[in-house]
Amino acid sequence: xxxxxxxxxxxxxxxxxxxxxxxxxxxxxxxxxxxxxxxxxxxxxxxxxxxxxxxxxxxxxxxxxxxxxxxxxxxxxxxxxxxxxxxxxxxxxxxxxxxxxxxxxxxxxxxxxxxxxxxxxxxxxxxxxxxxxxxxxxxxxxxxxxxxxxxxxxxxxxxxxxxxxxxxxxxxxxxxxxxxxxxxxxxxxxxxxxxxxxxxxxxxxxxxxxxxxxxxxxxxxxxxxxxxxxxxxxxxxxxxxxxxxxxxxxxxxxxxxxxxxxxxxxxxxxxxxxxxxxxxxxxxxxxxxxxxxxxxxxxxxxxxxxxxxxxxxxxxxxxxxxxxxxxxxxxxxxxxxxxxxxxxxxxxxxxxxxxxxxxxxxxxx
Amino acid sequence: xxxxxxxxxxxxxxxxxxxxxxxxxxxxxxxxxxxxxxxxxxxxxxxxxxxxxxxxxxxxxxxxxxxxxxxxxxxxxxxxxxxxxxxxxxxxxxxxxxxxxxxxxxxxxxxxxxxxxxxxxxxxxxxxxxxxxxxxxxxxxxxxxxxxxxxxx
Numbered sequence: 001x002x003x004x005x006x007x008x009x010x011x012x013x014x015x016x017x018x019x020x021x022x023x024x025x026x027x028x029x030x031x032x033x034x035x036x037x038x039x040x041x042x043x044x045x046x047x048x049x050x051x052x053x054x055x056x057x058x059x060x061x062x063x064x065x066x067x068x069x070x071x072x073x074x075x076x077x078x079x080x081x082x083x084x085x086x087x088x089x090x091x092x093x094x095x096x097x098x099x100x101x102x103x104x105x106x107x108x109x110x111x112x113x114x115x116x117x118x119x120x121x122x123x124x125x126x127x128x129x130x131x132x133x134x135x136x137x138x139x140x141x142x143x144x145x146x147x148x149x150x151x152x153x154x155x156x157x158x159x160x161x162x163x164x165x166x167x168x169x170x171x172x173x174x175x176x177x178x179x180x181x182x183x184x185x186x187x188x189x190x191x192x193x194x195x196x197x198x199x200x201x202x203x204x205x206x207x208x209x210x211x212x213x214x215x216x217x218x219x220x221x222x223x224x225x226x227x228x229x230x231x232x233x234x235x236x237x238x239x240x241x242x243x244x245x246x247x248x249x250x251x252x253x254x255x256x257x258x259x260x261x262x263x264x265x266x267x268x269x270x271x272x273x274x275x276x277x278x279x280x281x282x283x284x285x286x287x288x289x290x291x292x293x294x295x296x297x298x299x300x301x302x303x304x305x306x307x308x309x310x311x312x313x314x315x316x317x318x319x320x321x322x323x324x325x326x327x328x329x330x331x332x333x334x335x336x337x338x339x340x341x342x343x344x345x346x347x348x349x350x351x352x353x354x355x356x357x358x359x360x361x362x363x364x365x
Numbered sequence: 366x367x368x369x370x371x372x373x374x375x376x377x378x379x380x381x382x383x384x385x386x387x388x389x390x391x392x393x394x395x396x397x398x399x400x401x402x403x404x405x406x407x408x409x410x411x412x413x414x415x416x417x418x419x420x421x422x423x424x425x426x427x428x429x430x431x432x433x434x435x436x437x438x439x440x441x442x443x444x445x446x447x448x449x450x451x452x453x454x455x456x457x458x459x460x461x462x463x464x465x466x467x468x469x470x471x472x473x474x475x476x477x478x479x480x481x482x483x484x485x486x487x488x489x490x491x492x493x494x495x496x497x498x499x500x501x502x503x504x505x506x507x508x509x510x511x512x513x514x515x516x517x518x
Contacts, residue, residue, distance in 0.1 A: 166453070185476075264451030270430035273379030 013352030013359065014087040016191075016244050016287045016320035018120045019122055020048070022073035026121070030113035046187070047110070049097040049193060052325070056209050064324030071324035075125040078357055082323045083128050089352075089359055090323075091157060092122055092131040093244060099137050099162050107136040110264070111146055123155035130190055131133065132160035134208060138196075140173060141160040144180035157356045158189045158242065170223075170230030178236045185239035187285070187355055190223055192216040198212035215258060215291075220246035220256050224284065228258065228293060231271040232346030240355055242285045245322055247292040248335075251311035256347035260292075285348045285355050287320035291335045304338040314343045318352050376514040383407070384442060388420050391518065395420070398507060399456050401443055406456050407516045408445065409503035417449030419502055426432075427453065445502075456468070458474055459502035 021027060025047055028036040036170040037042075045193050049071065052059050060071035063081060067074050096114055101107040111134050118131045133156045135143035143243060150156045159181045167173060171188065181188050192200070201215045202222060220243050227233065258276035266272070272279060293307070294300045308314065319336070336344055353359065375389040375398055386399045390412055395410035397420025410420040426441035446453045454461050506517040 168444065235433050267425075267428040267453075271426045271433045275429075 011088050012086060012319060013088045013244065013356070014082060014321045014323075015189075015318045015352055016289065017078065017082055017090040017092050018072045018089075018325060019046075019075070019078065019092045019118070019324045020070040020072035021046075021094070022070045023115070024344070027110070027113045028119050029114065030116040030120075030342075031109055033118050035109040035113075035135060035203040036234050037203050038106065039225060047097045047101075048170070049095045051094065052321075058209075058213065059325055060324040063327045064326075075122050075129070078323065079126055079128075082321060087128075087321065089130060089333050091102040091356070091359075092129060093158075093160055093189060093191055094118060094131070095193055096134070096136060097118075100197070101138070102139040104136060104142065106300050108146070110137040111143075112149070115146065115150055119153065119155060122238035123153075130157045130356070131155055132158040133186070134160050136164065137161055137174070137176060137177065140176040143177040147180040147184055147186070149179070151186070154358060154361050156186070157359050160189050160191060162193035163190050163216070163246070164192070164196065164198050164200050165223070166198060168223060168226035168230070170226030170228070170232050172230070175232070175235065178232055178239055182236040184233065185238075185357065187242050189242040189244050190220065191239065191247060192219065196343065206233070208232075216294055217246045217250050223252060223292040224254065224280065225258065227284075228272065228276050228279050229269050231263050231269065231365055233279050234271045234273070240283055242287065242318065242355060244320070245325070246286075246288045246290065247290055248286045248288065248311075248317060249292050249307050251280075251286065251316075279297055283299050283314060285318050287318050287322075288335050289320045289322040290322065293335070300338065308338075314339060315351060317347045318355060319348045324329045370452075371518045372515045373518060374513045375407075378514055381514060384449060386424075387419065387514075391516070396516065397445075397507065398516065404457075405514055407505040407507045408459055409454060409505075410452070411460075412447040412449065412452070412454075412500055413500040414447065414452055415449060417447045419445055419447045419454060422446045422448040424452075424456075427455075438439035438483055454500075456503050459504040461500040461502070 024039055024044065028039070029223070048054065054070065061081075063314070064071035067077050072078060080235070094114060098107050098114060099109040101110060108143050109351070114134050115131075116136075122129050123131055133150050135146050137143050148161055160178065161169060161177070162276075165174075178188065181357055194200060200212050200219060202218055206212045206215065226244065233239060254276035262269075262272065262276050337345065339347060371382060373391050375391065375396070376387050377390070377481050381387050381398055381400045382403050383400050389398050390396075395409045399406045399408065408420055410418055412419040415453070416468045423445055423446045425446060427439045427444050429437045429439060431437070443456050445453070445456055452461055454470055507514060
C-alpha cells in the first residue's frame, strides 16, 4: 500500500465522508406533505450549509465537482472517488443544515426526512456506506426519539452533532441525546457547523472563511472541555465521542492544561474522578483530516514523532479522507506516512472497529 | 521519626482553640499547628509540591461526588489548600488527595500514619472513594498538656 492512503481490502474505515443534498425536492418523498408544501410555498430552495461556501477553494476537490451537481451529491461518484480508492467502509456525515432551523417541528421533520433519504439513497446504494443520524438538536428529547427510531438500522453507526451549538454540548440539556446514543451503542460525532446562532469563533463572527475554518479547532476544544467537565462521561461511561474535521495536534496542550488546572479546581467537578486526560483518552476519538503539521516534509519528520509522543499513542486517531472537502494537506504529507505499519493499521482500521462496534455487520468486507 | 524524640513547646493551649491554628518556627522550620475539635496536628508549612506556604492556605472540607450534580461535603475545616496551586492536603495526615496516581502513593504511606487511629481514618476516606495523591506534607505529633502545646521532632 502507499504510505499516505489506505488500501482496498485492508478493511480500512473512512470516518468522515460528506454526502450532500443537491436539491431540496429530493427530500420531499420523505417529508409529511405539510412540510414539503411548506418548503415550496415559502420558497425554501436549499438548506445547504452556509458554513461551506460551495465554490470556495477549499470546499471541494475539483473532481468532486465533475458531475455538475453539488460535491458529494452523487452516490456513484462518491463510490468511484472514495470506495474504489482503498476505503472499504465510509461513514457519511451529512451536513445539510437542519440544525439551525428555529421551528423545532419543521426541524424534526427535516431531520427524519434527511435520515430516511440517507437510508434509501445512500445506504441502499452500496453496502460499504454507513451514515450518521442527523438529529434535531433544537429539542434534545425529540433528537433522542430520532436516535431511537433508527437505532435498529445497522447502516446508522453514529449520532451527528454540530460544534457551534446554542449552549455547550456538555450542558445537561443535551443529555437525552447522549443517553439515547449510549443506549443504542452509538458514538456521538461532533463536526464543525453552526447549529443555533452562536458564532463559529469564541470571540464573535469572523470576516472571512479562512478565519472561520482556521478557528474550527477552538470551538472543538471548548466542546471537549465542556463534555469532560460537565461529567457526560461520568454519567454515560460507555459513551464515545468522535471529534471530526478539526485537527488533532492541539490536543496535547489542552490535556496538559486541563490536568494541571483540575488539580487545583477539582472540587468544582468532583464527579470527574480521574485526570481529564485519562477521561479524554478513554472516551474521545479524533479524525485525522485535516491534519495540522509542518508543510515541509523534513520538518514534519522531525516534529510529528514528538506530537505522537505527546499524544501517548495513536489509539485516539481515526482515519478520515474528508471527501469532498479539500482543506487539508496533500495525502503524501499527511499523518499516515509517519506511522509504523502497526500504527497505520490501528488508525485505518482497528480504532474504527473499536469505536463503531457494529460497523462491519452486513458489510461487504 | 527518629528514636530520639525531642519535645518542643510551641504555644499555650488557649492560643489555639478548636478550629484555630498557629504558625511557629522550630529549628528554622516553619510549622503550622492546628486544633481540630480538640485534637492537635502539626504540618510543615511548606507544600511538598513546590514549597508554597501551605499552612497559610484556605481551610475547607473535601468535596466528593457520586455523579454530576451530586456533592458530598466531608470533614469541614480539615483540609488545607495550598495558596499557590490550591492542591488539597489532609491536616490530620498530611496526605494529598487531589491526584489519583495510586502507583506513586505507596511510597508515602509509611510516613503518613501517626498511629492506629490515623490509619483507620485513611481507610475510612479510601472507602468513601477518595484517592491519595503522590504528595504528603511533613507532619509532627502534637500533644497538649494542661497548659502547653508540644510538638515532637
